[in-house]
Amino acid sequence: MLRYRFVWVLTLYLASMYGxxxxxxxxxxxxxxxxxxxxxxxxxxxxxxxxxxxxxxxTTDLITLKQAGVSERVIGAMVAKNGAPAQKPLPGATxxxxxxxxxxxxxxxxSAPTPVVPADFSMEGVEDMGVYxxxxxxxxxxxxxxxxxFRSGGALKSYGTDxxxxxxxxxxxxxxxxxxxxxxxxxxxxxxxxxxxAIEFLLIRFRPGAQKSRExxxxxxxxxxxxxxxxRDEVAIHPTRISRQVxxxxxxxxxGKGEYGILPPASAGNAGFGGKIFTxxxxx
Numbered sequence: 001m002l003r004y005r006f007v008w009v010l011t012l013y014l015a016s017m018y019g020x021x022x023x024x025x026x027x028x029x030x031x032x033x034x035x036x037x038x039x040x041x042x043x044x045x046x047x048x049x050x051x052x053x054x055x056x057x058x059t060t061d062l063i064t065l066k067q068a069g070v071s072e073r074v075i076g077a078m079v080a081k082n083g084a085p086a087q088k089p090l091p092g093a094t095x096x097x098x099x100x101x102x103x104x105x106x107x108x109x110x111s112a113p114t115p116v117v118p119a120d121f122s123m124e125g126v127e128d129m130g131v132y133x134x135x136x137x138x139x140x141x142x143x144x145x146x147x148x149x150f151r152s153g154g155a156l157k158s159y160g161t162d163x164x165x166x167x168x169x170x171x172x173x174x175x176x177x178x179x180x181x182x183x184x185x186x187x188x189x190x191x192x193x194x195x196x197x198a199i200e201f202l203l204i205r206f207r208p209g210a211q212k213s214r215e216x217x218x219x220x221x222x223x224x225x226x227x228x229x230x231x232r233d234e235v236a237i238h239p240t241r242i243s244r245q246v247x248x249x250x251x252x253x254x255x256g257k258g259e260y261g262i263l264p265p266a267s268a269g270n271a272g273f274g275g276k277i278f279t280x281x282x283x284x
Contacts, residue, residue, distance in 0.1 A: 026051050133188055171277070187249075200264070
């Protein structure tokens with residue numbers, strides 16, 4: 001989904017540079033212009049891979065690009081794109097696969113294979129590990145995460161740390177409300193990394209914080225341990241196992257209107273979840 005968003009932005013940018021409908025190749029100057037315009041490496045590399053090009057990649061050219069602020073990853077993509085074209089296959093022969101180097105696009109790692117689930121359980125919409133809710137049409141939709149920090153003793157600590165701390169931690173989110181509204185009857189799906197248990201995911205009830213923020217106190221999935229009061233904002237859930245990595249649950253009866261979040265574990269083996277909480281508000 002993020003990749004398609006990049007492609008749309010890229011299309012608009014190239015249309016403004018070269019004119020809609022034209023297929024003029026991009027060159028070294030184009031890359032320098034995109035870099036100075038503040039476009040990220042992933043978007044520039046996407047442009048290199050999907051647009052005709054006329055790059056010059058001599059030693060002098062590479063030095064000039066580097067001095068102009070172009071990253072080494074983007075320069076590497078230019079060099080790879082400038083490689084020798086594939087030879088025309090003989091009649092009747094099977095075309096050889098594209099041998100060009102597949103470079104890091106700056107995007108999240110490829111989605112893990114969808115786990116095997118019972119035939120009567122639909123995984124439509126589930127593409128990567130995370131938290132999902134079921135829309136009215138039966139398709140699973142990702143719950144977008146928000147960045148999370150913990151406050152303790154007057155100091156702001158990142159949730160991504162793996163330190164074991166025997167004190168309460170006050171989770172802090174910027175903004176008074178999540179952008180996603182759900183009803184209490186909306187099914188929730190957890191697609192977890194291998195080796196993670198569903199009990200490590202916590203349902204959190206937010207409280208209003210200072211300066212239009214949201215806060216909570218929690219043990220945070222067993223990574224942070226506390227002495228008193230740490231579980232006051234946790235709500236017990238009872239997930240149903242669908243497969244080794246997939247669980248579903250409905251919000252408990254004690255969940256009322258308000259702001260909530262699903263807090264994943266932050267152990268070293270699940271760094272991709274570190275610093276995130278999947279948020280929503282319950283409207284009825």
